[in-house]
Amino acid sequence: MRIAVLDDYQDVARSYADWGSLDVEVFSEHIRDMDELVARLEPFEVIAAMRERTPFPRAVLSRLPNLKLLVTTGMRNASIDLDAARELGVVVSGTGSGRGWGATSELAWGLILAVLRDIPGQDRRIREGGWQTGVGVELGGKTLGVLGLGRLGSQVAAVGRAFGMDVIAWSRNLTEQRAAEGGARLVGKDELFATSDVLSVHLVLGERTRGLVGEAELALMKPTAYLINTSRGPIVDEAALRAALHEGRIAGAGIDVFGTEPLPADDPWRTTPRTVLTPHIGYVTDDTYEAFFAETVEDVRAFAAGSPIRVLNAG
Secondary structure (H helix, E strand, C coil), X not given: CEEEECCCCCCCHHHHCCCCCCEEEECCXXXXXXXXXXXXXXXXXXEEECCCCCCXXXXXXXXXXXXXXXXXXXXXXXXXXXXXXXXXXXXXXXXXXXXXXXXXXXXXXXXXHHHHCCHHHHHHHHHCCCCCCCCCCCCCCCEEEEECCCHHHHHHXXXXXXXXXXXXXECCCCCHHHHHHCCCEECCHHHXXXXXXXXEECCCCCCCCCCCECHHHXXXXXXXXEEEECCCHHHECHHHHHHHHHCCCCCEEEECXXXXXXXXXXXXXXXXXXXXXXXXXXXXXXXXXXXXXXXXXXXXXXXXXXXXXXXXXXX
16 A cells, blocks of 8 residues: 655654555645645555645545545544545544643743743844843733633643633633633633733634634733634634734734644735744644654554554444
């Protein structure tokens, strides 16, 4: 079987797993154009996708007649049409995600500290021969707002408490008891946006959360507040957020996720002020990649042996 490993930006897939004698071709460059993607992938019987970097809607899957197995890293991938894959006879398998210690929540705090203390800017000044510019913001005594208090949101809340922050949270189905268990105080949505000094987004992207942070929500935020998004770009109205940043209606933002990824060279995010930007690296760690690629190989070998594992589109 010929195996395509997609979107291995760092070209590390071979080093994180024992591929043995498997016939593997690694694609380190993202293929954005659908026709080019289909042409490049048509010969392969197995495709290994890195999270949601390359979508596989019906329009793509139906043009890959040789495809038998599609492996996604992680056990959920909203960019794969599971029903279409099943109808076309393509098995979709997933993988684990490492030790589950919260790589993304760790990055969220990296962004919070970087943007509130202007760490990238201060580093740049040093390298340019300068010295201090601007004044940083302390976290102790401030209010941390957590939008979505699941596993990652709760980890972010725990660190906020350690910094001496008042932690508040909101999501549609969050209860007072669940908020307390996650180390936060339940508030209304408007209060979350109006009172947070730092607001960190930790929601799953879906129909109810797409565009949830829009112009109205941003208008509630204090001009001294910061927004952090390590979840999914489309949860936030990106144009509205960029406008708020350009106009100084909020103090800053730390952004790891974008509506279009990788960012085009001329994307307006690249020139948006008051930001610290990272290229969707929340989950890009040694522990996670070891799980992703080792279990991808397990999925391929199990499929080749006639007993697929971790199947996401059975039934």
